[in-house]
Structures are given as C-alpha cells and as structure tokens.
Amino acid sequence: MPKQRDPEVLDQNPLDQKKDENGEQPLFGRFSRRSFLSQLGAASIAATTTTLAHAAPTQAPAEAATEKAVPGAVPITLKINGQTHKVMLEPRVTLLDALREQLQMPGTKKGCDHGQCGACTVHVNGRRVNSCLSFAIMHQGDEITTIEGLAQNGELHPVQAAFIEHDGFQCGYCTPGQIMSASALLKEPIGKEDADVREAMAGNICRCGAYTNIVAAVQQVRRTA
Amino acid sequence: MQTPETQPSSVIGTAVPRVDGRLKTTGAAMYSSDYSFPGMVYLVPVCSPIAKGRITKLDASAAEKMPGVLRVMYHGHAPVMYRPIPGSDDAFVDETRPPFEDEVIYYSGQFVAAVVAETVEQARAAAETVQVEYASESPNVATDLSDGWGSLADTSHRGDAGKAFAAAPVQIDETYVTPVETHNPIELHASVAVWDGKKFTLYETTQSLLNHQAVMAQFLGVPNENVQIVMKFLGSGFGGKLWPWTHAPLAAATARELNRPVKAVVTRKMMFSNVGHRPRTQQRIRLGATHDGKLVSLQHDYVNHTSMISDYDEGCGEATPYIYSTPNLLLRAAKAQRNIGPPTAMRGPGAVPGLYALESAMDELAIKLKMDPVELRLRNEPEKDESNGKPFSSRHLKECLTTGVEKFGWAKRNPAVGSMRKGDLVLGWGMACASWGAFRMAAQVSVALNNDGTARVSCATQDIGTGTYTIFAQVVSDKTGISVDKVQVVLGDTSLPAGPLSGGSWVTASVVPAIAAASNAAVHTMLGIAASTAGSSFHGRKPDDLAYTAGRIHAKDQPAMQGVPFEDLLKQANIRSAIGNGKSLAASDDPNAQKYSQHSYGAQFVEVTWDPGIARLRVSRVVSVIDVGRVINLGPARNQVQGAIVMGVGMGIFEETRYDPRNGNPINSNFADYVVSTSADAPEIDVTFLNYPDLTLNEYGARGVGEIGLAGIAPAITAAVYHATGVRVRELPVKIENLMMA
Numbered sequence: 015m016p017k018q019r020d021p022e023v024l025d026q027n028p029l030d031q032k033k034d035e036n037g038e039q040p041l042f043g044r045f046s047r048r049s050f051l052s053q054l055g056a057a058s059i060a061a062t063t064t065t066l067a068h069a070a071p072t073q074a075p076a077e078a079a080t081e082k083a084v085p086g087a088v089p090i091t092l093k094i095n096g097q098t099h100k101v102m103l104e105p106r107v108t109l110l111d112a113l114r115e116q117l118q119m120p121g122t123k124k125g126c127d128h129g130q131c132g133a134c135t136v137h138v139n140g141r142r143v144n145s146c147l148s149f150a151i152m153h154q155g156d157e158i159t160t161i162e163g164l165a166q167n168g169e170l171h172p173v174q175a176a177f178i179e180h181d182g183f184q185c186g187y188c189t190p191g192q193i194m195s196a197s198a199l200l201k202e203p204i205g206k207e208d209a210d211v212r213e214a215m216a217g218n219i220c221r222c223g224a225y226t227n228i229v230a231a232v233q234q235v236r237r238t239a
Numbered sequence: 240m241q242t243p244e245t246q247p248s249s250v251i252g253t254a255v256p257r258v259d260g261r262l263k264t265t266g267a268a269m270y271s272s273d274y275s276f277p278g279m280v281y282l283v284p285v286c287s288p289i290a291k292g293r294i295t296k297l298d299a300s301a302a303e304k305m306p307g308v309l310r311v312m313y314h315g316h317a318p319v320m321y322r323p324i325p326g327s328d329d330a331f332v333d334e335t336r337p338p339f340e341d342e343v344i345y346y347s348g349q350f351v352a353a354v355v356a357e358t359v360e361q362a363r364a365a366a367e368t369v370q371v372e373y374a375s376e377s378p379n380v381a382t383d384l385s386d387g388w389g390s391l392a393d394t395s396h397r398g399d400a401g402k403a404f405a406a407a408p409v410q411i412d413e414t415y416v417t418p419v420e421t422h423n424p425i426e427l428h429a430s431v432a433v434w435d436g437k438k439f440t441l442y443e444t445t446q447s448l449l450n451h452q453a454v455m456a457q458f459l460g461v462p463n464e465n466v467q468i469v470m471k472f473l474g475s476g477f478g479g480k481l482w483p484w485t486h487a488p489l490a491a492a493t494a495r496e497l498n499r500p501v502k503a504v505v506t507r508k509m510m511f512s513n514v515g516h517r518p519r520t521q522q523r524i525r526l527g528a529t530h531d532g533k534l535v536s537l538q539h540d541y542v543n544h545t546s547m548i549s550d551y552d553e554g555c556g557e558a559t560p561y562i563y564s565t566p567n568l569l570l571r572a573a574k575a576q577r578n579i580g581p582p583t584a585m586r587g588p589g590a591v592p593g594l595y596a597l598e599s600a601m602d603e604l605a606i607k608l609k610m611d612p613v614e615l616r617l618r619n620e621p622e623k624d625e626s627n628g629k630p631f632s633s634r635h636l637k638e639c640l641t642t643g644v645e646k647f648g649w650a651k652r653n654p655a656v657g658s659m660r661k662g663d664l665v666l667g668w669g670m671a672c673a674s675w676g677a678f679r680m681a682a683q684v685s686v687a688l689n690n691d692g693t694a695r696v697s698c699a700t701q702d703i704g705t706g707t708y709t710i711f712a713q714v715v716s717d718k719t720g721i722s723v724d725k726v727q728v729v730l731g732d733t734s735l736p737a738g739p740l741s742g743g744s745w746v747t748a749s750v751v752p753a754i755a756a757a758s759n760a761a762v763h764t765m766l767g768i769a770a771s772t773a774g775s776s777f778h779g780r781k782p783d784d785l786a787y788t789a790g791r792i793h794a795k796d797q798p799a800m801q802g803v804p805f806e807d808l809l810k811q812a813n814i815r816s817a818i819g820n821g822k823s824l825a826a827s828d829d830p831n832a833q834k835y836s837q838h839s840y841g842a843q844f845v846e847v848t849w850d851p852g853i854a855r856l857r858v859s860r861v862v863s864v865i866d867v868g869r870v871i872n873l874g875p876a877r878n879q880v881q882g883a884i885v886m887g888v889g890m891g892i893f894e895e896t897r898y899d900p901r902n903g904n905p906i907n908s909n910f911a912d913y914v915v916s917t918s919a920d921a922p923e924i925d926v927t928f929l930n931y932p933d934l935t936l937n938e939y940g941a942r943g944v945g946e947i948g949l950a951g952i953a954p955a956i957t958a959a960v961y962h963a964t965g966v967r968v969r970e971l972p973v974k975i976e977n978l979m980m981a
Contacts, residue, residue, distance in 0.1 A: 084358055085306040106360050115281075115359055120273035121266020123474070125425040126507040130910035133425050161266030170264070178260035181874040184882060185704025186263030187426040187474025193264060216919040219910060221425050222475050222704055223885025224878055225921040 091154050094119070095163025105151045109143075110134045112150035113160060121161040121190050125219070132218030135191040135198075136160050142198035161190035164197060172239070173197045176231035184222035192218045196232045200239060208233060247939055250716045252930070254874035255723060257709045259472075259702070268472040271442040272429035276500040279431070280309060282490055283362040285352035285369045286509065287344045290378035290578040290903020294342040294351060298370040302354055305368065307361030309497060313352040313369075314339040318492035323457040330453035332482045333515060333549050333581040337458060338489050344373065345547045346580040347903040348512025350485060355493055355501065378578035378903035382416075384521040387542030387575035395560045395626055398567030400525075403536035407527025411604045415524065415596035416970035417953075418895035419544075420517040421510065421905075422585050423915060426474020428514045429504040430487045432494035439466045439491055443483070446476045447740030448699050451483050452733045458488035459495070471731040473703040473741075477886075478584040480703075481742050484514045511896055511908035515583030518543040518553055522596035527567075532610050532618045534565035539597060542573045549581035550574065554589030558674040558950075559597055560626035561836060562636075563619040568626075578903045584742065586886065587946035590675055591953075595890075595971065598671035598954035603967065612670055612958065613640050613649065624836030632835035633933035633940070636672060639842035639864040643670065646925060647844035647862040656965040664848040669958025673841035673951035677868070677933065677942040678745035679826040683736035684753040686715060686761040687816035690809035692790070694721045694761075695816070696754060697729040700738030700746055705945055706875030710747055711754060713871060718758035720789030736820065744839075744943030747871055749823055751937040756821025762787045765805050765817040772812040776803065826936065835935045839947045840866040843884075845955035846922075849963040854975050858888045858922045858956060865926065868933035868942035880926045880948035887952025889916045892973045 087102040094117065103112055110127070113119045113136075122145055125133030129147040136145045137159040164171045173196045176182070183189040195218045204210045211232050212225070220228065262268040299311035312318060320337035323330055338350045352369045356362035404410065431442040439459065445451040448468045456463045473480065490503040505513060520543045527536035543553035556570040585591075605612035620637055623630050644650065652668045653659055659666040687695040696715045702708045712726040729735060739749040766782040769775055769792045777785055777792060786795045786802075793802025809817065826832035846860035861884050870876045893914040899906045907913045926948075932940020957968045960978070968977050 084361070104358070104360055106364075107358075111359060114273070115275065118275060119266075120269075120275075123270070123425070124272070124427060124504070126910050128507065128909055128911070130507075131425055165265055170261070174264040177264050178256055181254075181257065181260075181878050183263055183704075184706075184875070184878055185424070185426070185473060185475035186259070186268055187270060187424070187472075187704075189263050190266045212918040212921065216917040219425060219915060219917060220882075221423055221477070221886075221915060222878075223882030223916065223921065225885060225916075225918040226881050226924055227878060229918060 088151070090151055092150060092158060093156065094158045095160060103150055105149060107150050108146055109136070109148045109150045109153055110145040113145065119160055119162050123187055123190055125188065131188070132195060133188050133191040135194040135218065137194060137198055140198065140201065142195050161194060164193065171197055172235045173231065176235045180227045180231040180234065182227040182231040183224050188218060188220045192220065192228055199232065200236060248717045250713050250723060251871055251939060252869060252873065255709055255713055255872050257706055257875065258712050258723065258728060259708045270426055270472045270474050271431060271444045271470060272427065272502065272504045274431045274442045276433055279500040279502055280355050280357055280497065281359040281362040282353055282355050282493055282501050282503040283359070283366040284350040284486065284509070285354070285366050285371070286512065287347060287349045287351050288902065288904065289344055289373050289375045290347040290380065292344045292373045292375040294344070294371060295374050296372040297352060299352065301368040301370070302365040305361065305365040307357035308354060308365045309357070310355040310493070311352060311369065312339060312493070314342050318496040319460065320458050320488050320492045321460045323454050329450065330457055331450055332454045333551065333583050334485055336548055338485045346512065346578055347905065348509060348580060350489070350513070353489060355497065380577050380579060380898040380900055380903045382519060384519060384542040384544060384575045387573035390573045391540055391571035392573065393569070394556055394572050395570040396568060397625065400536045400538045400567040400569035403567035404525050404527040404538060407535050408530055409528045409604065409607055411524065411526040411600050411607065413524060413600055413603060413969060415522045415599055417520045417592040417595055418971055419519050420585060420890060420894050421896050421913060422477040422479030422515065423510060423913065424475040424477060424479060427504050427507065427510060428480065428484055428486060429502070430490035431500065431502045432491040433500045434494040434498065437465060439494070440469065441466065441487070441491055442469050443487060444473060444480050445470050445483070446473065446480045446701065446703050446742055447482070448701055448731065448733050449737060450740055454483045455488060455491060459491055468733045469731060470701050473701060475704045477586045478588060478742065479515050481584055481740065486513070507910065508908045511905040511913070512580050515581060516896060517585035517588070517592070518545065518551060518582035520553055520555055520592045522555055522593070524596050524600035526600050526604050528604055528608065530608070532608050532615050534563055534619050536567040537563065537565045538569045540571045541593070542575050544577045544579065544582065545574045546579055546581040547576055551582045553592060555593035555596065557589035557593055557676065559593060561621065561624045561838065562672065562674050564621035564625060565619070579898065586883070587675055587949045591950050594671065594673065594950050595953045598951060599957055599969065602669065602671070602954065602958040602961070611654070613644055616640055616672055627836065629834060629836040632677070632837045632935040633868060633931050634838065634840060635866040635929050635931055636840040636842070638929055639840055639866050642927060642929070643842040643844045643862055643864040646864065646927060649844060656962060661848065663852060664850050665963045667847040667849060667959035667961070667963025669955045669962055670842065670844045671951040671954040671958060673843055673947055675744060675839050675947040675950055677748065677837035677839055677936060678743050679823060679832065679936050680739040680745055680749040681825040682738050682750045682753040682823040683820065684750060684757040685736050685818065685820050686754070686757040687818045688719065688761050688765055688805055689816045690806050690814065692804065692806040693725045693727060694719055695727045695729060696757070697735045698738040698750060698753070699733050699735040700750060701731050701741050703741045705741070705746070705879060706872055707741070707746055709875065710871055711750065714751055714754040715758050718755055719762065744945040744947065746943070747941050748936045748943050751939055751941055753821045753823040755938060757819045758821070760819025760821055761817050762819070764819050765792065768812050768814060768817055769808050772808060775808055775811055832935050837933065837935060839868070839942045841947050841951060843951040843955040845952065845959045847956060847959040847963055849978065854979055856892060856960070856973065856975065856978060858892065860923045861952070862925045863927070863948060864929065865947060866929045866931065867944045867947060868936065869930055869940040870928045870944070871939060871941050876928065876944045877926050879944045881924045883946070883948025884924050884952055885916045885921050887949050888920060888922060888956070890949070890971060891953040891956035895972055
C-alpha cells in the first residue's frame with residue numbers, strides 16, 4: 015500500500031510553528047491546557063507534532079497562564095500507552111473526559127457518554143472497556159492503552175492495517191473504538207465464524223454501517239494471527 | 240451528449256485506499272470537538288422538560304456560586320446574538336431563533352439556560368442546579384397527521400388523475416406512515432469557538448462550511464470575513480449537520496463575551512431534540528391500473544410534521560413524477576405543526592420516505608394483479624421524464640431490475656405467502672425500486688504543482704466520511720500523472736476556494752470538473768514557466784509547442800520520456816509551485832445539463848427470515864443494483880451503499896423516535912432505546928454498480944452515491960415481510976407485535 019499522506023500535516027507552514035505561553039509545541043494541533051506535555055518524552059513529541067496554522071489562536075487568553083487549581087481535585091497517576099501521567103483530577107472525572115479534555119488524547123471518542131455506542135473503547139489491562147463508564151481515579155496502577163498507543167514505533171497494529179485495507183470505516187469517528195474493540199477481541203474466546211465476530215462487535219455502533227468491511231478486516235487478522 | 244467521453248487512467252474507477260485511512264485508524268484525525276485551546280472553558284446547556292408553555296421563573300443563583308462557574312446565561316442574561324435573515328438561500332438555517340430570545344417554550348429540549356465553567360464537570364454539575372419554573376400547556380405531539388389533509392397544495396400534476404383513478408379497473412388506495420427518525424451520527428454536534436478580539440475561528444460539526452460561515456456571521460452580527468469555519472473531519476452527519484444548530488451561535492457569542500475559547504458538545508439526549516430529525520410523514524397513495532398492469536393514474540398526497548418555529552417540507556414526492564410512466568398524476572403536499580424541534584433533511588430527504596409509500600403501493604398493486612412485482616415495474620418504465628418532457632440523461636432502471644433478478648435468484652421465488660422455508664424459518668422475498676436526483680453545484684478548486692514533485696489541491700468543501708479527500712487526489716493524479724500518495728488534499732476550511740456543501744450526494748459530481756480544470760490550468764502554468772525560464776532547455780519556445788506527459792515537460796515532437804520532470808524545471812526557475820485554478824458550473828446554470836432529467840436509479844432485493852416460534856424477524860440478505868453513473872472510487876462507493884442498506888434495515892424494522900404525549904419529551908432519546916443496526920443486525924449484502932457514465936454532469940460521468948442506497952430498502956423489507964407472513968405493514972418500523980397478530 016502506498017504511504018498514506020496526512021492532509022493536515024501537509025497543510026503546515028514551517029513559519030507557523032507557534033508555541034503556547036508555556037513554550038509548548040502544539041500536539042496534533044492542540045495546545046496543552048495544563049502542563050502534561052512536559053511529562054511526555056521529547057521523542058514522542060517530535061514523533062507526533064503536527065502544526066496546524068489555524069489551530070493557533072492569534073492571542074492566547076491571559077487566563078491560561080495562571081490557571082487555578084480545580085477544587086476537589088486530587089493527585090492521580092495514570093499509565094497510558096506505556097507512559098506515566100501525574101495529574102490533578104476531580105474524582106468525578108471519567109476516564110474518557112480525562113483522556114480527551116485533560117490529557118490531550120482525543121483519539122478516544124465520545125459518542126453517547128452512556129456506554130451504549132462503544133466509541134470510547136480503550137484497553138484496561140488488555141481488556142476492552144467503555145472509558146465513559148469508568149472514573150479515571152479507578153485506574154491508578156492499570157495499564158491503559160488508547161488508539162494513540164496501538165501502533166508500535168510507527169508500525170500499524172494488524173487490525174489498523176486491515177481496517178485500511180478493507181475500508182472498514184467511512185467517517186472514522188467510531189473507528190478508534192471499533193479498532194480497540196477488535197484488537198482486544200483477538201484474545202477473547204469467541205467462535206470462528208463471521209456471525210461470532212458480528213455478535214462480539216455488536217457493542218460498537220457504526221452509524222455509517224461499515225459492518226461488512228469491519229467484519230472482513232477483523233476476520234482477516236484472526237485468520238492470519 | 241455533447242461531451243466526448245475521456246478515458247481516465249486506472250486511478251479512476253478502481254478501489255483506491257483512502258488517503259486519510261492512516262489518520263482515521265490511529266486516532267490522529269481531528270474532529271471538531273477534539274480541539275482544545277489554552278484557557279478554554281466549557282458550555283453546558285440546560286434543556287426544557289416541557290414542550291409548550293412559558294418560563295415563569297428562573298433562578299441561577301445556586302449555579303452561579305458553584306466552583307469554576309464563570310457565567311450562567313438565560314433570557315435577559317444572554318450574550319449578544321442576532322437573528323439570521325429569514326429565507327436566505329446562502330445562509331440557510333432551520334432554527335433562526337437565537338437561544339434565550341424569549342421565554343416561550345416551542346419544543347422539549349429547547350435551551351432555556353447555559354452554564355459556562357472552567358471544566359466540563361463543573362459546568363455539568365452547575366447546570367443541574369439551575370431552577371426553572373414553567374407555565375406548562377398541553378403540547379401537540381400527535382402522531383396522526385390528518386389535520387394536514389385540509390391544506391394540501393399541488394406540487395406536480397398531469398392529466399386528470401382523479402377521473403382516471405375512478406375509471407381504472409384495478410385500484411389501490413392506501414395510506415402509509417413513516418415515523419420520526421433521528422440522524423444519530425456517532426459524533427455529537429459540537430462547537431469549539433475561538434475569538435481573537437476581531438475574528439472568530441470556529442471548529443464546527445458541519446456538512447456545509449460556507450453556509451455555516453454565513454449563518455454564524457449573521458447570528459454574531461459580524462461580516463463574513465471575520466468568521467472562519469474549520470472542519471477537517473466530520474463524524475458523519477446524514478443531513479443533520481447541513482445547517483447550524485443553536486449551540487453553535489451560543490458557543491461563539493460566549494467566546495466573544497468572555498474572551499475565552501469555548502467548547503460546547505451536545506449530549507446524545509440533545510441529539511434527539513435540538514439538532515433536527517426526519518419528520519413523521521403520512522402518505523396516501525392511489526394507483527389506478529389496467530388488468531395488464533399499466534398505470535393509468537397515480538395520486539400521492541402527503542403530510543409531514545414541522546415545528547412551531549420552522550416550515551419544513553419533507554418533499555415526499557421527489558421521485559413520484561418521473562419514476563413511472565402514467566398519463567395522469569397528482570402530487571400534493573401539506574404540513575402539520577407539532578411542539579417538536581425543527582425537522583431537517585435526513586439522508587435521501589423526501590425520496591426515501593416517499594418511495595417507501597409509492598413502492599409499497601406498487602407491491603400491493605402487483606399482488607392485486609397477481610403479477611410479479613418486477614414485471615409490474617418493467618411494464619411502467621417511461622421513455623422520458625413525463626413531468627417535464629425531458630429525456631433522461633442516463634437511466635438504466637430496467638437493467639438494475641433484471642440484473643437484480645439474476646443476482647438474487649428471484650426466479651426461484653414462489654409468490655404464495657409463507658410458502659418458502661429454510662429449516663424452521665419462513666423466508667420472505669421482496670423488492671423495490673430506488674431513485675435519487677443527480678446534481679452538480681458550482682465549485683472552485685486550486686491546484687499547485689510543487690517543486691518537490693508533489694501536488695496540492697484545495698477547496699472549501701468537506702469530507703463527511705464519503706471519501707472526498709481521496710476523490711480529489713484521484714482526479715489530480717489522473718490529470719497530472721502525479722501518484723495519489725503525492726497529492727496533498729486540503730479541505731475543510733472557509734479560507735479555501737469556495738466549494739459545495741456535502742448534501743444531495745452532489746460533491747463528487749460538482750468538484751470533478753473544477754479539479755480537472757484546475758489541474759489542466761496548473762499544467763498550462765507549468766508550460767509557461769518552462770518556456771520562460773532562462774537556462775531551461777525549453778527557454779524561448781512557445782508554450783503551445785510544449786507538452787506535459789505524466790509529470791514531464793517535453794517538446795510536442797519529442798518523446799515524453801526524454802522530457803524534464805516538472806519539479807526540476809521549477810527548481811531551475813526558483814518557483815515553489817505552478818498554480819492553476821478551476822471552476823465547475825452549477826448544472827442549473829448549464830444549458831446543456833438543463834436539457835436532461837438527471838437522476839440515479841437502483842433496484843433493491845431483500846430477504847427476511849421470520850421465526851414464528853420465537854417471533855424473530857431478521858433481514859438476512861440484500862442484493863442492490865445501483866445506477867449512479869461512473870463510480871470514481873469503488874471501495875468507498877460500495878461502502879456507502881452497504882452502509883445505506885444497514886441504515887435501511889434500521890428504518891425498516893428498528894428506528895422510531897417516540898414522544899410522550901403528556902409532555903412532548905422524546906422518550907427513547909438514547910442508543911439503548913432508539914435502536915439502530917449493529918453489526919449483529921447487518922445482513923449479507925451484494926452491491927453491483929452498472930457503471931454507465933452520465934456525461935451530462937462531468938467528463939467522467941460520475942453522479943453521486945451517498946443517498947440512493949437507502950431508497951427502496953424499507954419498502955423491499957415490508958414487501959418481504961408480507962411475503963413471509965401475509966402482514967402488510969403500512970406504518971414503519973415493522974414491529975414484532977404486527978407480526979404476532981398474523
């Protein structure tokens with residue numbers, strides 16, 4: 015397969031490599047809201063930094079620099095994609111909102127916030143979990159894997175590659191959840207048939223209806239695994 | 240057909256992997272609610288639990304004291320917002336009322352207040368404490384739309400349909416109902432609004448960048464150039480994200496007032512109230528036919544509901560005037576107001592519910608005639624569009640039918656009800672026709688050939704999951720010989736050349752001529768550069784004597800392989816990019832296109848299984864034969880039709896938004912109670928594209944593929960259900976209760 019091009023990466027202009035007021039590089043076009051990026055290794059920033067000219071507000075509001083602590087927040091340590099993150103979070107923050115809004119990892123998607131659609135699926139200790147139904151504070155000490163951490167050293171996970179090959183998505187919004195579900199499913203004791211995969215993946219809704227291709231992608235990986 | 244068919248390269252019409260596949264499978268694709276900015280705050284609306292009445296008291300004092308709360312907004316305490324101009328074609332919006340404009344409640348879920356706080360948890364908690372008292376009135380959410388029958392207005396007619404019906408030897412007169420359906424893209428509607436003191440940069444969930452810009456500028460009372468809309472990836476829309484909804488002006492106006500970036504993401508529950516839906520329809524079809532199955536009269540009357548603050552016409556007669564031959568036809572439309580949020584276009588608006596009614600009636604007519612339903616369609620194939628006398632640009636409905644018959648194995652069908660079995664299961668086989676308009680809108684595209692051998696193509700249109708990014712790369716590659724992986728596609732930003740909205744299945748047909756023209760113009764620019772660059776081997780030659788073949792510039796009398804790569808010439812000239820711009824003309828402004836009746840067609844064949852022992856109905860198999868002109872990218876095109884069929888299964892047997900008659904609340908406003916198809920519900924699907932180019936639209940002959948696949952699925956399902964059980968379901972969705980009474 016030809017090397018995929020990133021239409022956003024290609025949109026970048028080197029002159030627009032702006033930094034926020036903390037001197038931080040934007041990550042996937044986002045500025046970190048708090049200082050989490052400092053806890054990421056420099057290499058991982060270099061690997062993932064893609065500047066979008068439009069993502070940088072021309073004037074960063076002053077409030078950001080002197081952000082107040084959130085009342086009731088407690089220190090929490092999360093291990094995500096092999097990296098340790100020490101954060102201050104209220105106990106009521108879901109794992110999903112922690113990932114998306116606090117840790118700047120929005121690859122995990124919110125579709126319903128009620129555990130009904132599967133878009134927020136992540137791995138907790140290798141098992142698939144709806145991150146919207148789980149509080150972040152419950153996962154100290156757990157190994158959490160998100161869609162951002164599935165590929166290793168730039169090499170796609172076989173499920174990711176199979177989704178591309180079989181066109182297992184349209185809009186792509188449920189796709190991180192589908193892929194996290196499918197990659198966990200590889201280790202689950204389910205039958206060999208397409209119908210078994212259809213049942214086992216029924217918790218991940220694809221409103222675009224790409225199920226035929228999703229099942230084909232999952233089955234290809236299962237047959238070759 | 241005046242445009243000669245060009246022979247595109249193999250990059251057109253094959254299955255080209257999506258250029259954004261890696262981004263979408265690694266979590267790197269940025270959807271609008273994924274953006275975060277320094278100092279960003281969160282907006283959470285408070286929704287009305289009643290559907291009709293007035294706010295009598297609103298107490299925000301507790302919320303205002305909650306930790307992290309910056310602002311509570313409500314009537315009299317709202318940020319500055321204006322009304323968009325009503326009826327504007329280039330600034331279209333279903334709900335023109337800015338939030339909090341008055342204290343009247345028009346529908347359940349209406350925003351009555353909103354809380355802005357430092358974190359989403361703080362905003363959510365504070366929103367719960369806003370105390371609102373209402374003078375509630377009994378809402379009208381009645382499902383019987385018969386109150387609309389009195390205001391029917393003609394929208395198409397020919398001959399004397401009433402007289403011909405009365406005299407027809409065989410008659411069908413039935414009423415069909417489609418329920419409220421909610422689009423339910425998995426991506427929640429969202430706005431991330433950034434204001435820099437003058438200009439707004441708005442990250443929106445939109446299928447229509449430029450319309451969104453125009454509407455937001457009017458809501459905010461600023462010129463268009465002060466509003467930039469960015470939408471790089473959309474978590475699908477199905478029509479629900481065509482026009483802005485009220486969270487968007489609220490977020491932007493709040494960002495301006497607070498001078499902080501604002502993120503507003505609606506909840507799944509709000510998706511059922513505040514961001515549109517396909518309205519309920521009630522449709523009476525009267526068919527008059529001869530004993531040998533020739534239609535002599537077709538009457539189609541419909542009512543759809545609309546809201547108290549909008550005037551939405553579903554357009555159920557979209558396909559009725561042209562799909563069959565009949566000398567006498569009458570199509571009439573009416574609306575009935577309900578205390579429900581504004582309805583809006585949903586995938587295949589009008590045609591999809593309209594064809595459910597018409598194709599169901601055709602199936603009933605075939606049964607009455609004791610005729611095969613495919614044969615009935617074949618006998619009523621028109622030679623031209625009888626509504627306007629125009630020839631069809633490219634219509635192959637008969638071949639869709641005959642191909643479908645073969646692929647499905649229709650010849651083995653025993654028409655007797657309940658006669659076909661597979662073990663304990665009763666099989667039902669049904670079919671229906673599909674149709675959807677073919678459109679081409681104006682578009683502008685810019686192409687740059689770069690000095691590193693790549694190309695850049697840009698347009699202010701958007702990829703809503705249909706594969707538009709890849710289509711752009713394919714067409715540029717076809718025209719320039721630059722491989723798809725070296726074409727950078729930039730969409731999703733109003734600062735780019737004006738492009739079409741993603742609706743009506745028209746983006747591909749619309750942008751192809753502009754991309755081709757821009758690519759050719761960039762090549763022309765390149766030849767001029769070659770001829771004018773000192774030191775170039777082409778210096779001093781006329782550009783007309785030069786040619787461009789597969790990335791190389793050469794003299795016309797010289798073999799292409801001896802030419803010079805364009806990037807080498809650009810480097811020599813010290814020019815970064817050779818730029819070309821191109822335009823597409825809207826079909827409505829094209830006299831040649833106006834000579835034709837342009838539509839896509841399809842035939843849907845469905846198998847259901849009914850297990851009477853456990854009362855289980857499944858859609859087990861679908862064969863779909865689709866005539867959408869030339870397919871540009873086979874993989875995503877097939878995916879679109881497969882996905883539309885999956886949605887059609889939902890429409891046929893699952894989906895219905897229901898409103899509590901006491902308070903007007905949508906009572907199944909979540910994915911557990913509003914059932915959409917899961918992978919376990921998806922049938923075995925076989926899609927065939929006939930692939931006849933429609934050259935009246937563009938040089939490749941591409942029409943559009945997004946909506947046609949949904950048309951005809953629901954009536955084919957109900958026809959199959961009748962074949963299995965003998966129960967004719969005339970109100971969707973088919974419920975188990977309907978069948979247990981068999």
